[in-house]
Amino acid sequence: MHLPPPDPARSPRTGYTRAHWEAAADALLAAVEPYATGDYALYHFPGSRESWSGRLSDGLEGYARTLLLAAFRRDETALERYANGLAAGVCDVWPRIEDRSQPLVEAASIALALRLTRPLLWDRLDDGVRQRAAAWLGDALTAEPWPCNWELFPVTVGGFLESTGHQPEASRKAIDRGLERIEQWYVGDGWYTDGAGRAFDYYNGWAMHLYPVLHAWLADDPDLLTLYGGRLEAHLADYARLFGGDGAPMHQGRSLTYRFATTAPLWLGALTGHTPLTSGETRRLASGALKYFLERDAVDERGLLTLGWHGPDGSVLQGYSGPASPYWASKGFLGLLLPPEHEVWTAQEEAGPVERKNAVTPFSAPNWLLQSTSSDGLVRLHNHGSEDVRYDPYYTRFAYSTITRPLDSPPDNAVVVGGDPRREGIVPLGVGEGWAASRHALSSGAEVISLVVADGAVEVRAHLVAGAAPGTEVQVTGWPPVEHEDEHGHEARTLRADLVPVYGLTGAAALSGVLGEVRDGPATLFVALARLTAEPDPLPLPELVSVEAQRMVSDKTQGAFDLSVRWRTGSESHFRFTASDERSATWSWSVKPR
Incomplete structure (x- = not known):
């Protein structure tokens, strides 16, 4: 992919300008054309x-996902195809388009593209074609979606068809x-779950916000724009x-092969005027993500987006991932x-949050704790509230x-009790300044x-294990x-991963873990220090933080620490872990600041 020279004056952090985004869009559109069928209906x-x-x-x-890219680019030659x-x-x-079928997803991309480019595409079609297209799209209005972000696909199709009469x-x-259906999943502070349960991930940005706001x-x-905006x-x-400081999005959740689709909500805020970010910060974050992936083999030698994260990588795929799935990355070109x-293109780039200062930030809705360090540009997400309906390492670590x-x-980043690493039925116990449970x-x-509990790059991790047999x-x-x-011309660096036992544990290997065993009594506490740093x-670690744990025993709090x-x-x-016997068959376990 041939991009313009970097512009260090306007974009001192990434070098990218609108011209880079346009060149990337043009290259991606040119690369997919040879793989269209003769009638251009399928790719x-x-x-x-x-x-x-x-x-x-x-x-x-x-067809649908690359059409969306052509729509954002306003490429009339491509739109004619x-x-x-x-x-x-x-x-x-x-x-x-049938109940819970993939064509329902693609109908939304087609409808959105047609709505965005109506004078350039839809209005130029023969009336017969418009009638047949409306009839095909119309099945999306009554098709039953999966109970998640799919509920917004009929909304998107309906918005287009209603606008055309x-x-x-x-x-x-x-x-x-x-x-109405997505209201049951709105949990506040700008966060939705992706359907029932507590699945928090990038679908918040590239689906749950994108479709209603657009x-x-x-x-x-x-009125709607005030609400959703x-x-x-x-x-x-x-x-x-x-x-991250290198432009990388957080490596969490599913559908990661959509890559720089993560930038769509950044552009959407600028487009609609509903954003707390400055124009320079918006472009820095978005361009940083695009540059991150383009420089790390997201595009192969044919100019096609690969199924993966950097290059091809089956570990980030799902059963619904097909050869064209990565082209939902087209949503990242919304800024065009x-x-x-517009000021978002003319302003000078500004530092993103991770570059400005160290921060430990609680996200109350998903019950996450974000920990970032400006010296190495790393962002860490401590997950104490998100899981998928099935055990999935991209949600449950x-x-x-x-x-x-x-x-x-x-x-990695697990507690294994008696050989069982599974973490299911996650119940948030709170999040606050510097902590989550x-x-x-x-x-x-x-x-x-x-x-x-986190500060700088250092973490204190504590686990109270209850109900396991002594000796487990x-x-x-x-x-x-x-x-x-240094395979992409970047400065080589090695991450350091530390794990130090503090209470109830022995050993000193970060990934292989530190070990302990359950003791007599209703609960056993295990504490370790951890760090990920470049x-x-x-x-x-012991020079940066000290930890004291003390077991408290009384008639009402057997096993409190x-x-x-x-x-x-x-x-x-200071925190207290409490196991309280309420004279019933169950124990009530909690952890609270004190």
Whole structure:
């Protein structure tokens, strides 16, 4: 991919300007054209992998997701090809939109693209083509979506069809129904769960906010835009902290192969005027993410986006991931809807949150604690409130970062009780200044109460194991050590992962873990110090923090522990883990600041 020379005056941190985004979009669009069928209705990219929806659906996905890129680019030559493909596709080439089928997802991309480019594409079609296209899209209005972000796909299709006068009653019903359904998943502070449960990830930005805000903006509905725009603005205050100093997004959640689609909500805030970020900060974060992936093999020698994170990588894929799936990254080019003279393109880049100062930031809605250090640009996410409906290491680990990825064996950032590393049924117990806590159950019936306290790059991790048999082995693992080679022209650096036992544990290996065993009594406390840093010569952990744990025994609090944390800076924090017998068959476990 050939990009313009960097512009250090306007973009002193990334060198990227609007011209770089335009060049990247043009290159991606040019690269996919040879893989279109003769009628341009389907795009079949090379590779042996098919999604579970099959080759025909995957070909539709290739059309829909690259059309979205052409729409953001306003490329009239490309849009003419997509107009031809639309005319062919709705003549019994594309699969029908049925309940919980992948074409429902792609119909939303097509409808959004048509709505954004109506004078350039839709209005130039023959009336017969428009009628057939509206009929094909119309099935999305009544198709049953999966109960998650899919509820917004009929909303997006309905918004377009209503704007053209097609099926107005059915369109309005689909819009109202979808927007009403997502209300049950809004948990405050700009955060949604992606359906029932507590699945918090990037779908907040590239789906749960993107579709309602764009619908409100395109419909010119001030009340809706105030509602959904206000939520987006609140979300971006947290979201901006999820990017590392090198531009990397947090490596957490599913569908990570969409890569720089993570930038879509940043641009959306600027587009609609609902953002707490300055223009220079918005562009710095967005351009940083695009540059991060383009410089790390996201695009192969044919100019195609690969299925993976850097290069091809099956570990970040799901069953629905097909050859064209990465092109949801097209959402990252939303900023091209802003004209060249907009301040987001003309302002000088400003530092992102991780670059300005060290910070430990609580996110109350997902019950996360974000820990960032300006000296090495690393961001760490301490997860005490997010999980998927199934056991998934991209949701259930205690910690993630912008530079590491979950490992399987041994599992990183886990507590393993009696050989069981699974963390299911996560219950948030609170989050505050410098700390977060949660509880989870094990298949054996035991429970683990967990607390993290953080400052700078240092973490205190405490786990109270209750209900396990005496003698049960407990293993606490830390960050995976990762060596970064200078293979992309970047400065080589080595991450240091430390794990030091403090209470109830022995050993000193971060990934293989520190070990202990459950003792007699209702609960056993295990405490370790942890650190992930790229600083070359950090001080030993015991010189940065001291921890004292004391068991408290009384008639009402059998198995309670007091935990005191004293930092080298002089600040202190104190917590109490409590197991209270309420004269019933159950125990009540909690951890609170004191």
